[in-house]
Amino acid sequence: MRTLKYALLGLIDRGPITGYDIVKEFESRVMANFWYAKHSQVYPELKRLTDEGFVEYKVILQGEKMEKKLYSITPSGHEEFVKWMKKDEPIGVTPKDLFRLRSYFTDFISPEDYLKLLHSQRRMHTERCNTLKATMEAYKGVVPPFGTREYGDYSVLLGAIMREDYYVSWLNVCIDNLKEQTGLA
């Protein structure tokens, strides 16, 4: 599917950017919620996109010697990207989840040990959720206008918060069920 290709095209289509800054985007609070790649995957893909004529770069100097490559989109790259944007794709398999794999095999763990894991998971997901909600506060409850970058940020941030909220709810139900059945505190 070469999804990384389209993630890169999208970022570059927004304006000239270096590979280094693309990686920083992937690590950002917003984008890390749905796509990311390490620099060791990004640099080779940028090279490939250049060979394919979807992007081009010019070398600019930072200071005396340090060269960096500033990538921009080409007309064919832009066309390729907007074509992909309109594509309606099947939802595919549900994502893998390590904790759910353990939850599936609860016949091999004591209720005490499982409860510890549940509490730990809840703590971690609650924390992540709070971080996301803090980021969301910048919008003060106002939905940015469609077509702006802020709209995209807002939408995916909202989705991420809702996801963490649901995950915590699920863990809460699991904790309640377990306590009721075993009488554990």
Added chain:
Amino acid sequence: MRTLKYALLGLIDRGPITGYDIVKEFESRVMANFWYAKHSQVYPELKRLTDEGFVEYKVILQGEKMEKKLYSITPSGHEEFVKWMKKDEPIGVTPKDLFRLRSYFTDFISPEDYLKLLHSQRRMHTERCNTLKATMEAYKGVVPPFGTREYGDYSVLLGAIMREDYYVSWLNVCIDNLKEQTGLA
């Protein structure tokens, strides 16, 4: 992390099973919600686990000639698995999501085209959610006792339903926001 290893150990620890039936488990309505692998990944991993002494198999005959390998857990395999079960792991990166990647780049799509995608996504997720809820009906609202296989099935099924429900909610909010902003029907 070799997670497939532990998925296989867990399934084999429940009782003797063939590679073929393991793959069927992965394709099942319950397990497909959090882990899965193709037969081309399963068979080599089973071989490796055998070499490592975590599982063993005996060849049994199906009919006249057809041989199948029935895998069972070894004491060291069981030990390895229960040790893994108790391990509390960090929640790690959030799973990648193709549709959210597109939602992030809505500055490159018309509201009409985006609305079409939103509706299509909602239809597909609603359908999956309904399938899951139909599977859930077997439990008639009664939580199975902890420690049984049914408890694991129930827990992960509940999580899967909650996940699809939240996803549909997110899509609904996106649809409402878009309609309000653009006046589209």
Added chain:
DNA sequence: GAGTACATGTAATTAGTTACATGATTGA
């Protein structure tokens, strides 16, 4: 001068998918 961030790349390995390959059994 030291430490951190900037900046870009490759190599080796692991994980996972698609395609290739073969043959037996069962039920209509």
Added chain:
DNA sequence: TCAATCATGTAACTAATTACATGTACTC
């Protein structure tokens, strides 16, 4: 006898991670 399912494997490829590798620029 035909089709679907059972049953197991390998080969080639794509995706992604970890480790290796190098050097500059900025700030304290």
